[in-house]
Amino acid sequence: MKSQAMFFKARAGEKLADARLQVNLRQARDKFVDGRAAAVGRYVTDLGGDFEALRDAGAAIRDRVISDLDVWLDSFETKAVETGAQVYYARDGADIRDMVVAIARRHGVAKVVKSKSMLSEEAALNAALEAAGVQPVETDLGEYIQQIDDNEPPSHILAPAFHKSRDQVADLFARTHGRPRKTDIPDMTREAREVLREHFLSADMGISGGNFIVAETGSVALVTNEGNGRMVTTLPRVHVVITGIEKVVPTLEDLTTLLRLLPRSGTGQDISNYVSLLTGVRREGESDGPDHLYFILVDNGRAGLVGSEFQPMLRCIRCGACMNHCPVYQSVGGHAYGWVYPGPMGAVLTSLYTGIENALDLPHASTLCNQCGVVCPVRIPLPDLLRGLREQQVERHLRPWSERLAMRTWAWVARQPRLYALVSRVANRYLRWLADGDERIRVMGVAPEWTLTRDMPAPQGPTFRELYARRMRKNKEEN
Amino acid sequence: MRVGLLVTCLVDLMRPGIGFAALRLLESAGCEVVVPNGQTCCGQPAFNAGDRKAARALAEKLLGEFEACEYLVAPSGSCAGMIRTHYPGLFADDERMRGRVQALSSRSYELTDFLVTVLGVSEVPGDFRGSVTYHDSCSGLRELGVKTQPRSLLARMPGVELREMEECEACCGFGGMFSVKFSEISGAISARKCANIQATGADAVVLGDLGCMLNIEGRLRRLGDERTRVLHVAEVLAGEDA
């Protein structure tokens, strides 16, 4: 998918003005934020668990894998091959597209059903399949809605279409399905299910993501709520799993730890409606499962992060908690971020995977409030990573010269106490002059953006430094 | 006990009364307070702008000014957070400096945290009367664990009625340069904060960081609220004639 991240600011403005989006964002926030808090609460009170210790354990599992990624991938591959699967490694999006198209050709595939795969978004796979004469059908309800809406990109990694209202979806269904317009949600889901069922039965190949792949058994774990994942991975003859190389976990035991964290953090569920653990191709005597199983394990910039200051980002289990809790995401939604992943994790990943120079706004579009860091189930220090990206922008001379000059001048002055005292005194007088006796300044010449949305309270009086010096003098005189 | 007061650059420029309030609180708790004369800024703006070099230079400067004090205290969660949680990392490659910095970091406190945790203060001079709601500033809360300290001090004041707001731990939308780089997003975030403040009907919103204060007060006034006062916790605790 081509990144639009350079247009963050302009898009953010549009999103703030979109009244319908704002209502949906508010509902989603309440649902996800309260949902997580309640789920964590239940884990502690009902199960006697320690969620903070669980987060430590989750982070430790992910760290262990990432520091020996090649080893764990090797053992995963060995196991997967033993169960009849084939394992491919894709360097980038182009590799993914070529591999999937080649697999489709090899097996004479005309139609592909897909369950959610963020990697297929990274690779813009649907367009490539269509170009190769293969029809891709998204079967996750949210992804399906996005697909029939002229392939609009998802706006949330868990709930791709949550920015749309029920009415918008009703119109879309009526137009696409050519059936009478329905507005009752169960009716609409039933209609979607009927349409999708035909696709499930006629597809030759299923493509899924993989929340985790397990080295111990060569399996892929899928965490879903709609059950479409099961159809995609068991009905068609061919199943292709596309996921990131960092998604490997050593054992089933480790998987259970991460599964305790993922739904609680993301959707606020104790467990998702479906957790599927799929191992190998269909064997003699088994009634379900594909005849051919492929794993496409994708690098696309991931391996390069190992050993770097951004390595902790590879722990990410794509739960969505960081965006759900982010005040910026809550205000502008996912599309403003311009690529596959939104919110704090998206700001980091977009910068790292599509190039720091192609996402200059994103690391700055954060108040560094660290609400993301305290909810991240694998303790990724997102604000530190965002700050690290800001540092890289400075080191690579990617910041505007005016900003650099201002920062350098300020920092230099701040190192000269006498000069600084003078400058702060002048600034103080200037602000008081602007306020002109009022308690506030309505328009500022310096940093005028401040007064775009708020007043600036006027300084209370002279600077502390001046007043303190006066007081000290007075004390001396009195003594 | 010799305590170095880090006034902070914003208090110096905008609201000196907070500095004097902090001074009064520390002195009335029995501290000998020094206000190092050459102090300017802790370097946080540079640090958050990605200018590590400048941040480090300012950290070294501050270290020289406060090293001799038993404690460093600041009426700001974000400046104290900068010193306590981020300074050591700035000197990751310089073992000698890191030792010195760590020694100061571990003695650096946000004001209410210092009063409660280190001094065990149980009486404050302030005589504020009215209802207040407390906004937890991000750095104080999430970097330093400042949560119960200011509330326990406010609870000592018979005239103060604390009314908790919804989402008191949510960011106010300030974020330093964020507030000017993304003024509209910042404005949307603070509008929600303001609504939560107003919903309590409290006479004042009380908080511990000047950045958030300027943002919240500026936004409240822009939205037409002339009633709700915006006060630093030090001002409330120390009383008017600080």
Ligand code: SF4
């Ligand atoms: S960064 Fe953390 S909170 Fe955000 S999606 Fe990844 S695991 Fe979840």
